[in-house]
Amino acid sequence: IPRKTSDPPLVFHWIPIVGSAIWYGNNPIGFFKACQEKYGNVFTFVLLGRKVTVALTPKGNNFILGGKSIAFNAEEAYKHLTTPVFGKDVVYDVPNEVFMQQKKFVKFGLTTETFRAYVGMIEDEVDNFMSHDQRFRTYQQDDINEWGNFDAIGAMAEITILTASRTLQGSEVRDSLDKSFSDLYTDLDGGFTPLNFMFPNLPLESYRRRDRAQKKMSEFYVNIIKKRRENPNGDHTYDMISSLLDQKYRNGDVLRDHEIAHIMIALLMAGQHTSSATLAWTMLHLASDQDVANALYDEQVKRFGNPDGSFRAMSYEDLRHLPILDAVIRETLRMHPPIHSIMRQVREDVVVPATLAAPSKDGVYVVPKDHYVLASPLMSQLDPDTWRDADKWMPSRWYDEEGMAAQALKTYVDDGGEKIDFGFGAVSKGTESPYQPFGAGKHRCIGEQFAYLQIGTIIATIMRKVELRLPNPVPEHNYHTMIMMPKDPKSIHYRRRRFN
Numbered sequence: 001i002p003r004k005t006s007d008p009p010l011v012f013h014w015i016p017i018v019g020s021a022i023w024y025g026n027n028p029i030g031f032f033k034a035c036q037e038k039y040g041n042v043f044t045f046v047l048l049g050r051k052v053t054v055a056l057t058p059k060g061n062n063f064i065l066g067g068k069s070i071a072f073n074a075e076e077a078y079k080h081l082t083t084p085v086f087g088k089d090v091v092y093d094v095p096n097e098v099f100m101q102q103k104k105f106v107k108f109g110l111t112t113e114t115f116r117a118y119v120g121m122i123e124d125e126v127d128n129f130m131s132h133d134q135r136f137r138t139y140q141q142d143d144i145n146e147w148g149n150f151d152a153i154g155a156m157a158e159i160t161i162l163t164a165s166r167t168l169q170g171s172e173v174r175d176s177l178d179k180s181f182s183d184l185y186t187d188l189d190g191g192f193t194p195l196n197f198m199f200p201n202l203p204l205e206s207y208r209r210r211d212r213a214q215k216k217m218s219e220f221y222v223n224i225i226k227k228r229r230e231n232p233n234g235d236h237t238y239d240m241i242s243s244l245l246d247q248k249y250r251n252g253d254v255l256r257d258h259e260i261a262h263i264m265i266a267l268l269m270a271g272q273h274t275s276s277a278t279l280a281w282t283m284l285h286l287a288s289d290q291d292v293a294n295a296l297y298d299e300q301v302k303r304f305g306n307p308d309g310s311f312r313a314m315s316y317e318d319l320r321h322l323p324i325l326d327a328v329i330r331e332t333l334r335m336h337p338p339i340h341s342i343m344r345q346v347r348e349d350v351v352v353p354a355t356l357a358a359p360s361k362d363g364v365y366v367v368p369k370d371h372y373v374l375a376s377p378l379m380s381q382l383d384p385d386t387w388r389d390a391d392k393w394m395p396s397r398w399y400d401e402e403g404m405a406a407q408a409l410k411t412y413v414d415d416g417g418e419k420i421d422f423g424f425g426a427v428s429k430g431t432e433s434p435y436q437p438f439g440a441g442k443h444r445c446i447g448e449q450f451a452y453l454q455i456g457t458i459i460a461t462i463m464r465k466v467e468l469r470l471p472n473p474v475p476e477h478n479y480h481t482m483i484m485m486p487k488d489p490k491s492i493h494y495r496r497r498r499f500n
């Protein structure tokens with residue numbers, strides 16, 4: 001630590017303890033922009049008694065996400081929220097070294113072979129949903145001139161849980177969805193909110209329901225696991241439970257039943273709102289931009305269309321050759337990354353590099369132990385210094401006429417920054433990338449490929465069947481949920497296409 005140091009500038013606020021919670025909670029981007037103008041790229045604000053130091057720009061992301069995990073600790077930041085929901089002995093309830101092994105176990109289950117099997121299952125679920133759910137009543141009739149409508153969030157949330165349980169979660173979960181499982185999920189989800197994040201223990205009914213649901217959900221999975229151990233010959237080849245049953249920790253121990261159960265709950269929670277929000281935003285944009293929607297439909301016809309107007313089934317390999325579908329998802333995640341703030345707790349004083357924030361007259365900045373740090377991928381993904389027409393949803397920025405990536409970044413790649421790989425579902429792992437919807441570094445998402453597969457297959461299947469319109473502008477962000485959702489109104493109009 002250098003001799004002359006000072007804390008980062010503190011954002012002015014009127015009310016002690018509450019601090020800037022209301023401004024940040026209502027509109028984090030407006031808040032960050034105002035603070036950036038006044039204080040620079042590194043500043044501290046008070047969030048209900050906690051001191052949170054924000055580091056903006058790709059260099060700030062790198063500072064936090066590429067920082068030593070001993071100094072910037074995820075467990076301490078998240079466990080009060082996650083352990084009551086996921087359960088004990090997994091993720092942030094264990095030392096990071098154990099969680100990293102658990103992450104690897106999940107990765108082992110997400111192979112090309114499983115993905116190949118998943119595409120058809122997802123297509124089938126969407127098909128079935130659209131043929132039976134009330135929201136798609138108009139689709140189910142023969143008249144192609146009638147318009148129906150569905151709520152972007154409600155319909156997409158349902159399709160997400162149906163497809164995730166059919167694939168990752170396994171047949172027992174899928175079969176229980178219409179029964180008790182849905183209610184348990186709803187209660188558990190009611191305990192996964194910003195309120196739970198800020199106040200881990202309140203004497204509220206929703207907290208009690210959360211705890212009851214966690215216990216029951218845990219028992220539900222443990223029963224599945226017990227049955228499978230008793231009868232190992234059932235057909236569950238491609239789901240995550242069967243993969244986890246085969247894994248061993250480095251010391252040779254197999255996973256205990258409740259650990260598998262709690263990892264499955266964690267995966268359910270990690271994938272549900274992130275994927276359904278991304279689907280909702282994608283559908284809203286496609287409904288409001290006929291040019292892109294038509295291009296996406298034409299791409300489907302070109303690759304899958306039969307002479308009689310029907311479509312052949314998709315395969316995992318096909319998904320790698322659909323640049324427009326890929327760009328549509330990628331661009332949606334640029335403007336609407338489901339997680340807008342990534343947090344860590346600071347365990348030791350950390351010097352802020354001068355390249356990120358120039359020292360003040362009082363010396364170099366040091367983020368003190370016990371602060372929280374916050375990285376905002378959303379800020380860098382909307383930065384007009386990096387992205388041309390940053391506020392415009394423009395999938396074409398991700399490909400040129402040859403279907404290759406070109407226009408994505410205005411300055412970043414020119415400056416010798418990290419190159420992004422543009423294949424379908426490809427990853428950009430850099431901690432200093434201006435594009436980080438899946439985070440970066442040690443805690444980076446392992447669900448990216450699955451999410452692209454799930455979202456891509458769902459969008460393609462829906463777009464083959466219906467055309468869309470949006471009667472209102474694309475909604476603004478609602479920041480009041482853990483995952484960034486569209487505000488009301490978010491109803492999408494649809495009409496059945498002629499051939500299907």
Ligand code: HEM
Nearest residue numbers: 270271274275278339342437438439443444445446447451
């Ligand atoms: C971590 C985003 C889907 C499992 C993360 C992180 C982000 C993210 C930003 C980093 C969090 C941090 O550093 O604090 C997304 C988005 C998704 C998505 C945008 C979909 C569009 C999924 C799915 C799964 C999943 C489907 C499971 C199958 C995980 C796991 C981590 C993670 C296990 C690691 C957490 C850690 O190491 O601390 N995700 N995710 N995610 N995600 Fe995802």
